[in-house]
Amino acid sequence: MKLNGLSVTEPVQSVYHVMAQNPKTNFMRLAVRTGLPPASLISAVTEAIHRVDADEPVVGVQTMEAVVDQSIAQNRLNMILLTAFAGLALLLASIGIYGVQAYAVRQRTREVGIRVAMGAQPAEVFRLIISQGLRLATTGMVIGLAASFGLTRLMASQLYGLSATDPWTFIGVSIVLLTVALAACFIPARRAMKVDPIVALRYE
DSSP states (O other): OOBTTBOTTSOOOOOOOOGGGOTTOOOOOOOOOOSSOGGGGHHHHHHHHHHHOTTOOOOOOOOHHHHHHHHTHHHHHHHHHHHHHHHHHHHHHHHHHHHHHHHHHHTTHHHHHHHHHTTOOHHHHHHHHHHHHHHHHHHHHHHHHHHHHHHGGGGGGGOSSSOTTOHHHHHHHHHHHHHHHHHHHHHHHHHHTTOOHHHHHTOO
16 A cells, blocks of 8 residues: 555555645545455445545545555566566577587587497497587586676565575576587487498598
8 A cells, every 4th residue: 555655565654644734635545445346345435435525536446456566566577577588598598508519519520420430339429429518518507607696696686585596596597508408419419329430531
């Protein structure tokens, strides 16, 4: 509920104003508590007010839910924008990881051909590419988590009911990025297992 411009999110005590002694006050707010649907009481409340003063206009009727929604509308918009930008950043990071990993594996086509020609089994080639790709991804993730751990403290004031260093958030993001890195290595690794050594040795 608002009281002289103060929203429900601000800790205030009850304040009573005498309208006759305050020339700046030209309106009143009436709060009605009910267990019935609020919309069903509008006409009854309006009629009760008009019985006291027939010339008193009744405007701006709102439910308490609507008042609360208006008071936090800006904060909600900020959180929606931050969530959208965070999701976009995660998507771009995922695409970047996939692109880098796929390109790195493609650059090793000649090496794979040599290994196969020297007797390496397809499963060994697969494990080699997966392990090296995940090693690079893990190194980058550790650096990124360390940097984000420091930067999130700057956003602590924008968070409600959530710590700036919430472990589940970091774990969730890490799992997503590791999954993308694994997929980026898995697809080229499957192709590398089927590389013809002769074709690979001619690859430039």
